[in-house]
Amino acid sequence: MALNRNYILLFLFSLVMTVSGLASMPPLDRDEPRFVQATKQMVESGDYVDIRFQDASRYQKPIGIYWLQSAAVALSGKGAAAPIWVYRLVSTLGIALAVLGIAWTGTRLFGASAGIAAGLVMAAIFATAFEGRDAKTDAMLLACCVAAQGALAQIYLASRRNEPVAGHLWWIFWLAQGAAILIKGPIAPLLSALTIAVLFAFERDGRWLSKLKLGRGLLLVVLIVLPWLALITWKSDGAFLQQAVGKDMLGKVAQGEESHGLPPGFYMLTYSLFMWPFGLIAVGAGLQALNRLRDDVRLRFCLAWYIPFWLVFELIPTKLPHYVLPAYPGMALLIGWLLTLQPQEANAPLRRWQQWLWWSTAFGLVVVSFGLAAVCVGAPIYLTHTFSWWSIPAAASALGAGYLAFSRQLQVPLARIGAVAACAGIAYGLLFGVIAPSLKPIWLSPAINEAVRANKPCDTSVLASARYHEPSLVFLVGTKTVLTDIDGVVKHLLADPACALGLAPVEDEQKLNGLLAGQGKVASRLTTIDGVNFSSGDKMSLGLYRIAQ
Known part of the structure; x- marks a missing residue:
């Protein structure tokens, strides 16, 4: 039992x-x-x-x-x-x-x-x-x-x-x-x-x-x-x-x-x-x-x-x-x-x-413990320019887990192992559950999805995206999402001018409108999404477009 x-x-x-x-x-x-x-x-x-x-x-x-x-x-x-x-x-x-x-x-x-x-x-x-x-x-x-x-x-x-x-x-x-x-x-x-x-x-x-x-x-x-x-x-x-x-x-x-x-x-x-x-x-x-x-x-x-x-x-x-x-x-x-x-x-x-x-690994434990604490505190400040009060218990829990795990005795009692695990669990819960989701600038795909939902002209609207091709965009916005280049976005918008949406870097807006002008059309920027593509490390400013009606 x-x-x-x-x-x-x-x-x-x-x-x-x-x-x-x-x-x-x-x-x-x-x-x-x-x-x-x-x-x-x-x-x-x-x-x-x-x-x-x-x-x-x-x-x-x-x-x-x-x-x-x-x-x-x-x-x-x-x-x-x-x-x-x-x-x-x-x-x-x-x-x-x-x-x-x-x-x-x-x-x-x-x-x-x-x-x-x-x-x-x-x-x-x-x-x-x-x-x-x-x-x-x-x-x-x-x-x-x-x-x-x-x-x-x-x-x-x-x-x-x-x-x-x-x-x-x-x-x-x-x-x-x-x-x-x-x-x-x-x-x-x-x-x-x-x-x-x-x-x-x-x-x-x-x-x-x-x-x-x-x-x-x-x-x-x-x-x-x-x-x-x-x-x-x-x-x-x-x-x-x-x-x-x-x-x-x-x-x-x-x-x-x-x-x-x-x-x-x-x-x-x-x-x-x-x-x-x-x-x-x-x-x-x-x-x-x-x-x-x-x-x-x-x-x-x-x-x-x-x-x-x-x-x-x-x-x-x-x-x-x-x-x-x-x-x-x-x-x-x-x-x-x-x-x-x-x-x-x-x-x-x-x-x-x-x-x-053993001492080399001890050094690694210290580095990682302080590193995780630094991420908990520093990531919100660096990316959102705000201080998260959740960072304090998260960092304290990470340091506490590291401190308890740094035992000069090789045999660590079961109760202490449980305490180390509990401290680590608090740190993970706050890091993955609260702090990381709050780092809005690195979550471009959810921001794009919200913008599409707020601005799509038709229930059947499909998005074509130039230069931002992350798989998360397809999962969130829809399987039919088109990953293409600026020429592809133009063709997509022209194929369904009433409903189609396009996503492109703001720096390419002039090129986008230049290509549309040849067909007597102009793109209207509905909103702008700024952030960092954490997969590549690139800062991006993306515009959501449709054909001006």
């Missing part, structure tokens, strides 16, 4: 950690609006096999996340008019499931207190706080990875102890692998394969792998993945495999894709942010685990979960912070493990190089 209560409380805690900002944060260009717009078009068209953004195919990722978001939209009853928060609920649920999964794994490996600690850590790090509010693949992928790795860990541990392996574990492992492939391709299989490979290299014994029931498991994965894969391959005439595998996946391995090519070391430098505020505590636990690697198979598994996956992605040229998110649960488990030791064991002296790494 107590165990079930722990799981329920952790699930609810995770939801509380991510609910703030779901509705108030506008769509985050550029990836999130691409996902939600593709889902929106499925709802509009009734085609739940093909994936498209307007008229272009979108075959970078499989269908899983779009189906889940479509289900959320259907349950909302709002159809294609569903707001962004409906789509984000899938990610919020994904993080909550990942928190439950790591608590379940930690409990089975190290005991109830360790499971609670691992769940609190996963619910409260910056990476999951952000991804739980972002309607993309990564939160639900994390849930699948945690389920698969949790089952694998228990199979491995039972085999090493010559204990019976629960019959449901191989089912969980393979079902999670199949679901993960449908969500983001081979990431979860890669994580498990790397874990297994490192364990085999260390032990030279793979007999325990028979408990995975490889043949039946692979058949189960094929039954999950193959139907849609066959349909989309037929419907796209092979373009899905060519784009998803040949261009997206292999392209990222061979060279930096989408301007995200970075050298090795990127994930080490960003670790303190995305594992904040628990990065230092996790490093301390990880170093103690390294020193006991040969003594405990459970530690061996956790380190094999984290280290090889992190190293592989350091070597891949294309880098984004969320790529290594599936590795972080391995470190969360080690924080829980450290609680099970006697204080003198848990706080045993580190080696010289380990002390250097």
